[in-house]
Amino acid sequence: MTTAGDRAPAGRPWVRPWLLGLAGSLGAILFWTAMAFWLKGGGGVISRLPTPLAVGVELATYARGPLWPDLAASLEVFLAGWLIGCTGAAVIGIAMGQSPLIGAIFGPVVEALRPVSSIVWVPLAVVWFGFGFTSKIFLVGLAVFLVVIVYAIDGARRIAPDLHRTASMLGMTPLQRFRALVLPGALTEVLVGARVALMSGWGTVIVAELVAADFGLGAHLIAVQQSYDVAAVMAAMACFGLAGFIMNAMFSLLERRLLPWRSGGATR
Amino acid sequence: MTGRLGLSRIALGLLGVAIVVALWQGTIAYYGLASIVLPTPLSVAATLLKLFGSAAFWRDVAVSLKEFVLGYVIGGVLGILVGVLVGERPAVRMTIGPVIEALRFIVPFAWIPLTVLWFGTSLTGKIVLVAYAVFFVMVVTTHRAMTTVDPVLTRVAIMLGMRESEIALKVHLRAAAPGIASGAKAAAAIGWIAVVAAEYIGASAGLGVMITNASMSLATATVIGGMIVIGIIGGMVSWLVGLAAAAWLNH
Numbered sequence: 001m002t003t004a005g006d007r008a009p010a011g012r013p014w015v016r017p018w019l020l021g022l023a024g025s026l027g028a029i030l031f032w033t034a035m036a037f038w039l040k041g042g043g044g045v046i047s048r049l050p051t052p053l054a055v056g057v058e059l060a061t062y063a064r065g066p067l068w069p070d071l072a073a074s075l076e077v078f079l080a081g082w083l084i085g086c087t088g089a090a091v092i093g094i095a096m097g098q099s100p101l102i103g104a105i106f107g108p109v110v111e112a113l114r115p116v117s118s119i120v121w122v123p124l125a126v127v128w129f130g131f132g133f134t135s136k137i138f139l140v141g142l143a144v145f146l147v148v149i150v151y152a153i154d155g156a157r158r159i160a161p162d163l164h165r166t167a168s169m170l171g172m173t174p175l176q177r178f179r180a181l182v183l184p185g186a187l188t189e190v191l192v193g194a195r196v197a198l199m200s201g202w203g204t205v206i207v208a209e210l211v212a213a214d215f216g217l218g219a220h221l222i223a224v225q226q227s228y229d230v231a232a233v234m235a236a237m238a239c240f241g242l243a244g245f246i247m248n249a250m251f252s253l254l255e256r257r258l259l260p261w262r263s264g265g266a267t268r
Numbered sequence: 269m270t271g272r273l274g275l276s277r278i279a280l281g282l283l284g285v286a287i288v289v290a291l292w293q294g295t296i297a298y299y300g301l302a303s304i305v306l307p308t309p310l311s312v313a314a315t316l317l318k319l320f321g322s323a324a325f326w327r328d329v330a331v332s333l334k335e336f337v338l339g340y341v342i343g344g345v346l347g348i349l350v351g352v353l354v355g356e357r358p359a360v361r362m363t364i365g366p367v368i369e370a371l372r373f374i375v376p377f378a379w380i381p382l383t384v385l386w387f388g389t390s391l392t393g394k395i396v397l398v399a400y401a402v403f404f405v406m407v408v409t410t411h412r413a414m415t416t417v418d419p420v421l422t423r424v425a426i427m428l429g430m431r432e433s434e435i436a437l438k439v440h441l442r443a444a445a446p447g448i449a450s451g452a453k454a455a456a457a458i459g460w461i462a463v464v465a466a467e468y469i470g471a472s473a474g475l476g477v478m479i480t481n482a483s484m485s486l487a488t489a490t491v492i493g494g495m496i497v498i499g500i501i502g503g504m505v506s507w508l509v510g511l512a513a514a515a516w517l518n519h
Binding site for chain 2: 017020021023024025027028048101104105106107108109111112113114116118119120121122124127128147150154196199200202203204206207221222225228230233234236237238240241242243244245248
């Protein structure tokens with residue numbers, strides 16, 4: 001399947017990406033099915049691998065039932081936390097990247113906070129904010145913030161010295177320089193970081209919903225895991241994946257609209 | 269100015285820590301918080317000292333580090349390889365792109381329940397999880413870094429008569445190295461997070477287990493102490509990867 005796709009004629013460029021992508025996806029599904037049948041008799045480490053069909057059936061059942069309210073609840077937490085985290089990281093990151101003094105004072109604090117998983121904050125978040133909405137937003141916002149801040153600092157710091165010298169030679173005021181040089185450079189990196197943070201923020205939604213396991217995709221995932229229903233677990237994972245994929249696609253579109261020079265040729 | 273700032277960098281860093289500690293202590297004093305809610309910095313420090321003296325603590329650290337290192341190396345090497353392949357061969361990118369993109373968004377945390385079902389609370393489950401987390405970060409950053417390589421370099425290399433594999437390794441990979449290096453640093457942080465997360469949900473040993481147990485017995489000082497240790501180790505791991513990357517870049 002895959003090799004047939006590889007040798008697709010080069011004369012039809014508008015068909016090739018679709019064909020190849022389809023071939024790759026079909027190949028992966030075939031591999032999965034083969035593994036499911038191969039592991040059916042036990043033997044391997046992974047003894048419980050349902051077929052794609054079983055997962056699909058489970059997914060359809062879920063989609064007819066509580067998927068939509070679960071998804072809406074998860075998305076609400078995610079979006080609120082993500083926006084708060086990105087905004088905070090952009091503001092603080094640019095301040096830290098631009099002022100060596102602020103950077104030196106709070107750099108070590110941020111560096112120390114960064115590798116501490118938002119999951120580790122779960123017990124503290126519960127003690128501080130209880131089992132409600134605030135707790136979830138705090139955890140997601142924190143996760144997003146700690147990813148984006150690195151990009152914001154880097155972006156604000158990594159302005160080419162030539163550009164700075166040129167700008168001061170042209171007689172630009174510090175404010176003009178900030179608006180024309182620093183802000184675009186930093187915000188570009190913030191947007192890249194925001195896209196990376198989609199993943200970690202979305203993952204933290206599971207964690208956050210684990211805290212307050214009332215509803216949401218994460219709560220559903222834990223519930224089916226505890227009943228050892230592997231097909232339902234994988235169906236819930238697929239929902240997470242699909243939602244993340246759609247959000248990423250939307251964000252790519254936004255990024256292309258906002259930062260055309262990044263996706264276009266590097267001529268300018 | 270910059271030289272003086274460089275010398276006093278440590279002092280300024282300490283100032284930042286002091287500001288945080290002052291805010292922390294001030295919050296407790298102002299709101300009159302119980303130690304279950306927020307223990308004082310001093311009691312957290314005392315708890316930390318007690319932890320450093322216990323053998324069980326170091327065993328937990330060793331378990332977590334072992335899971336991380338194994339997963340990071342496996343995921344990192346595979347991720348860079350696939351990232352280069354995807355960056356160099358449009359056909360490969362188009363074929364496995366959708367699969368990678370779809371899997372990438374099933375974030376590591378979502379895999380935790382499944383790895384517990386599949387591998388139990390063993391070491392294997394955590395290594396798989398870390399490798400998974402690191403792999404996708406490295407594929408994406410490597411690919412991204414390779415697509416931003418100046419096309420002029422490629423044209424020059426072709427003009428100089430370099431073979432495709434030579435261009436990939438000597439031109440593209442080298443030009444993309446800074447991007448890959450920062451990806452490796454980010455992957456270290458994410459991989460370390462995955463270890464702790466996995467241990468939190470289902471494990472028999474490790475720092476995550478230590479914190480879970482502490483939180484269940486409302487030993488908030490131990491929870492915060494454990495978080496600090498995780499932060500220190502994460503920072504050190506990130507720093508070491510950064511050092512290695514800098515050495516590689518200078519080479």
